[in-house]
Amino acid sequence: MRHLALIGAGGMAETTLQALSGRLPRPLERLSILARPGSEAKASALLGRLAPGLSEQSAVFTSLATLLATQPDFVAECAGHAAVQDHAEAVLRAGVPLAIIAIGALADAALQTRLLAAAEAGKAPLILPAGAVGGIDALAAARLAGLEAVTYTGRKPPQAWRGTAAEPLVDLAQLREPAVFYEGSAREAARLYPQNANVAATVALAGLGFEATRVRLVADPSITRNVHEVSVRSAAADFTIRLEGRPSPANPKTSLTAGLSLAREILNRSGGLVI
8 A cells, every 4th residue: 555545634533543653564655634624734733743654745635536636545534424425436436445434324225325336336345344343254254154133232321322312212310220212223223323323334234234233222321431232143153242442532422443443454455464
């Protein structure tokens, strides 16, 4: 990989670049960031802090067309669902491999169809890192033998559900024991609770799909971190994986694991050993 481009200059991009520091087999020739108009200074500051040692040259762009004209080898989205909707199709049609971390955007069936068509037309893969959840490799492998049931359970402290559709369903301030306030499909969970959409969508796309993947969302006063559980029953193996996510120091609303997962995807495309 000679030229890496990131979409976004927030906490996710910072975590990703920090994780790459000192780990690339050789420095990049170019490191670029596509920033929203008005965010150029933030992106330039991020590159000023982290680009030295990662890349020989760095640049900030506000136009995707201008960025693509510089022929990046790989683009990583670090900016959320709107960035996937606005930019992913053009990147793929340009023939550039694209990794997206805002996988919940693919709960929009029409968008997913467009992106898959663009990937085919551009002969470029649309890459979905595991993000904040674990066991995706085992889930995708078990699918080849036949899946019987897949359930994702998302647990958060009550205060983490404030301002969401859970608030009228549960007395979050007075909760003394875990309360399940949503059980349904992954697609509906992504629509009603977009802050859980990325994990639910990742599990769905790796396994039984958006309609057959079951989702349970829980407000749990006994925990202080977000907890992700994936339970799988299949012809190959039955397993349950549980992760307690630590927040990113760069953005407490984001899981630290998500940015590290994106960095891992980049490292897998930068050296000879792929894990």
